[in-house]
Amino acid sequence: MAEITNLSGDVSQVSSAIPDLDLIITIVLIFVGAYLIVKVAVFLLRRFSEKAGRYRIAVTMVIPLLKIIVYVSAVYFVLKTIFDPGLTELALFSGLFGAAIGFGLKDIFADIIGGIVIAFERPYQIGDKIEVSGTYGEVTDIGLRATRVVTPDDSVVSIPNYAIFQEPTASQNSGKTEMMVVIDIFIDPRSDGNLAMDIVRDSLITSKYVYISPKRPYTVLLQDFPFYRRIRGKAYVNDLRSEFEFSSEVTRRAWGELSRQGILPPPPARVPEENAAD
Amino acid sequence: MAREPDFAADLTHPILYEEEWDRITAVLDAFDNTRPSHIAVVADPFAGQNVLMEGILRRHPDRVIHIPFFSVVKSKDFLTQMTGHNDIVVMEHCHFLAMRKIGGFAMLDAFLDHLSTSERLFVTEWNSFTWSYLRATRHIDTFFPVTIELPGIDSKTLKNLILSRYTDEIEFIDDAAPREEPILSAQHRTVKLPFSQKTVTIPVPHLREGGTGTNGIHKADPEEAAFDKIIRIADGNYGVAERIWDRSLDGKTVRVADIPDVPCAINLDIHESFLLTIILSMESVSMVDLAEIAGPEINLKQALFRLKNQGLVVEENRYFQIRPGALSCVKGYLTRNRMVW
Numbered sequence: 001m002a003e004i005t006n007l008s009g010d011v012s013q014v015s016s017a018i019p020d021l022d023l024i025i026t027i028v029l030i031f032v033g034a035y036l037i038v039k040v041a042v043f044l045l046r047r048f049s050e051k052a053g054r055y056r057i058a059v060t061m062v063i064p065l066l067k068i069i070v071y072v073s074a075v076y077f078v079l080k081t082i083f084d085p086g087l088t089e090l091a092l093f094s095g096l097f098g099a100a101i102g103f104g105l106k107d108i109f110a111d112i113i114g115g116i117v118i119a120f121e122r123p124y125q126i127g128d129k130i131e132v133s134g135t136y137g138e139v140t141d142i143g144l145r146a147t148r149v150v151t152p153d154d155s156v157v158s159i160p161n162y163a164i165f166q167e168p169t170a171s172q173n174s175g176k177t178e179m180m181v182v183i184d185i186f187i188d189p190r191s192d193g194n195l196a197m198d199i200v201r202d203s204l205i206t207s208k209y210v211y212i213s214p215k216r217p218y219t220v221l222l223q224d225f226p227f228y229r230r231i232r233g234k235a236y237v238n239d240l241r242s243e244f245e246f247s248s249e250v251t252r253r254a255w256g257e258l259s260r261q262g263i264l265p266p267p268p269a270r271v272p273e274e275n276a277a278d
Numbered sequence: 279m280a281r282e283p284d285f286a287a288d289l290t291h292p293i294l295y296e297e298e299w300d301r302i303t304a305v306l307d308a309f310d311n312t313r314p315s316h317i318a319v320v321a322d323p324f325a326g327q328n329v330l331m332e333g334i335l336r337r338h339p340d341r342v343i344h345i346p347f348f349s350v351v352k353s354k355d356f357l358t359q360m361t362g363h364n365d366i367v368v369m370e371h372c373h374f375l376a377m378r379k380i381g382g383f384a385m386l387d388a389f390l391d392h393l394s395t396s397e398r399l400f401v402t403e404w405n406s407f408t409w410s411y412l413r414a415t416r417h418i419d420t421f422f423p424v425t426i427e428l429p430g431i432d433s434k435t436l437k438n439l440i441l442s443r444y445t446d447e448i449e450f451i452d453d454a455a456p457r458e459e460p461i462l463s464a465q466h467r468t469v470k471l472p473f474s475q476k477t478v479t480i481p482v483p484h485l486r487e488g489g490t491g492t493n494g495i496h497k498a499d500p501e502e503a504a505f506d507k508i509i510r511i512a513d514g515n516y517g518v519a520e521r522i523w524d525r526s527l528d529g530k531t532v533r534v535a536d537i538p539d540v541p542c543a544i545n546l547d548i549h550e551s552f553l554l555t556i557i558l559s560m561e562s563v564s565m566v567d568l569a570e571i572a573g574p575e576i577n578l579k580q581a582l583f584r585l586k587n588q589g590l591v592v593e594e595n596r597y598f599q600i601r602p603g604a605l606s607c608v609k610g611y612l613t614r615n616r617m618v619w
Contacts, residue, residue, distance in 0.1 A: 053613075053615050054614060054615070054616050177616065178616065202379075202380040202381060202382070202383070205415040206378045206379055206382065208548060208549070208617075211619065212415055212619065213414055213619055218415075238617065239615070239616065242548070245548075253380060253573070254380075257380045
C-alpha cells in the first residue's frame with residue numbers, strides 16, 4: 001500500500017514537471033493569431049494602398065506601427081498567461097531580460113528598438129525610396145528586425161533596423177508619392193544654350209510622368225564646363241515608382257528635339273568621365 | 279413641349295451661374311481701357327460655361343470680337359481678327375492654344391504676348407484641367423486678374439433649370455429600393471473665402487435628423503429623389519446632369535430606378551492614362567492631334583480602343599471626347615494618379 005502511495009507521489013511530480021498542454025496551446029494560438037492578424041491586415045492595407053493613388057504611402061505607413069502593436073500585445077498576453085506577473089515577478093523578469101540582452105540578444109534587441117524608432121519617428125516609410133549603407137531602393141517592408149529594400153535591379157536587400165542609429169539615411173520622397181528627379185543632358189559647348197534649355201523645359205513639363213504644383217516646381221539650369229555644357233532639369237515624377245521611366249522619357253524626347261534643332265552632344269572624347277561610366 | 283432657356287436675355291429665368299455672371303458684368307461695366315482686368319472663366323467639360331459667353335455676346339453685341347476655337351490652333355491668324363474699335367475680345371475654348379508636346383506652347387505665347395500689350399479686355403474660357411496644367415507650368419493665372427471657376431450645381435438648381443424647359447407636368451416614380459440614410463454623412467457646401475473672391479467646396483459633416491422616417495429609412499419626394507440621384511451621378515456638372523436627364527426621361531415619366539448609374543472601374547496603363555488626360559483636358563481632340571501629342575511610343579489605335587472599350591471615351595467624326603457619364607469617374611481616377619492636378 002505504501003508503495004502505491006509512493007508511486008502516485010512520483011506521478012504527480014512528473015506531471016508537474018511537464019508544461020501544461022493547455023498553456024502551450026494557448027501560447028501557440030496567441031502567436032499564430034498575432035501572425036495571422038498582421039498578415040491579413042498587411043495584405044488588406046497593401047491592397048487598399050495600391051488603390052489609394054497619391055495616398056499610397058500614407059496608408060502603408062500604418063503597417064510597421066500595426067506590427068509592433070500586435071506583436072507587443074501578443075508577448076504581453078503570453079507573459080500574462082504564463083506568469084500573471086505581479087510587481088516582484090515583473091522586476092525579476094526585467095532583470096533576467098536585461099541579462100539576456102547583455103549576453104546574447106544585444107543586436108536583435110537593437111534591431112527591435114530601431115524598428116520601434118522607425119515606426120514612430122518615421123525617418124522613412126514603406127513605399128519610400130531610400131539610401132542606407134550604400135543601398136538605394138524602394139522600402140517594401142519594415143519588420144521588427146530589418147527593413148527590406150528592393151533595388152532598381154530587383155534585388156531584395158535586408159537592412160538591419162539598428163542601421164538608422166549608425167548610418168545616415170536619405171529618403172528621396174519623405175513619405176510623399178511624388179519625388180524629385182534630376183536629369184542631366186550634356187551638349188556641345190558651342191550650342192545655343194537658351195534653345196537647349198527651352199527644349200529640356202518642354203520635355204520635362206510635357207512628360208506623362210511629371211507632377212508640378214506651387215510646392216513642387218520644376219527648374220532648368222545651364223552650367224558651362226571647359227569641354228561641354230550641362231543642361232540640368234529638375235522636376236517631380238508623379239509616382240516615385242516611375243523614376244527611371246521619367247528620366248528615360250525626358251532624355252529620349254529632349255534628344256530627339258535637340259538633334260532636330262542641330263544641337264549636338266559634346267565630342268566623345270570630352271564626355272565627363274563620371275557620366276561616361278554610367 | 280421642350281423650350282430652350284434663354285439665360286442672358288431673360289435674367290428673371292432661373293439662370294445657371296448667376297453669381298459668376300454678375301462678376302463678369304461688373305468687370306465689363308468697370309472697364310475703361312486703362313488697365314484691362316482680363317477674365318478667365320474656368321470650367322470642367324460640359325459644365326455649361328457657354329451660357330456666360332453667349333450672355334456677353336448678347337449683352338454687348340457692338341463691343342465684342344468673338345473668337346471661338348474648335349480644334350488645336352496651329353497658326354497665329356487668330357490674332358489678326360482683333361482689329362477695329364471693339365474693345366472686348368471673347369475667346370472660347372482657349373485650351374486649344376496649347377498642346378502638351380515639345381514646342382506646343384508657341385500659340386499660347388503669341389496670344390499672351392498680344393494680350394500683354396493690348397488695350398482690349400479679354401474674356402477667355404478655359405478647360406479646368408488645361409488651366410491647372412498651364413497655371414503650374416506657365417503661370418498663366420498671372421495674366422488674368424479675374425479668374426472665375428464655375429462651381430458644381432446642386433439638385434435644387436438642376437430641378438429649376440430642367441423643369442423650366444417643360445410646360446407639361448412630368449411624373450416622377452420612386453420605384454428604387456428604399457435606402458437607409460446614414461447617421462453621419464458628408465455634405466458638400468460652397469463657401470466664399472474671406473478677403474478673396476474665391477469659392478471653395480468643403481465637406482461638412484451632416485447628422486441624420488430624427489424626423490426623416492422610421493429607422494432613418496429615406497422617404498424623399500420622388501421628384502427630389504430623382505434630382506438628387508442625377509446630381510450625385512453627375513457630380514454637380516450641369517451638362518452631364520442634363521444628358522442623364524434626357525436618357526432617363528421616358529415620355530413624360532422619370533423612374534428613379536431607371537436613372538443610369540454606371541459603376542466606376544478603370545484599369546489603364548500609363549500611356550492610356552496619358553491619352554485620357556489629353557482628351558479630358560482638350561474636351562474634343564482629333565486623331566491627328568492625338569497622334570502628334572502621343573508620339574511614336576504610344577500605340578494610339580490600341581490605346582483608344584481600350585479607352586472606348588472601358589466606356590470612358592466616345593468618338594464622333596474622328597474626334598474623341600470623354601463620355602459624359604464617365605466624367606466624374608475619369609476625373610477621380612486621373613486626380614488620384616496625379617495625372618491631372
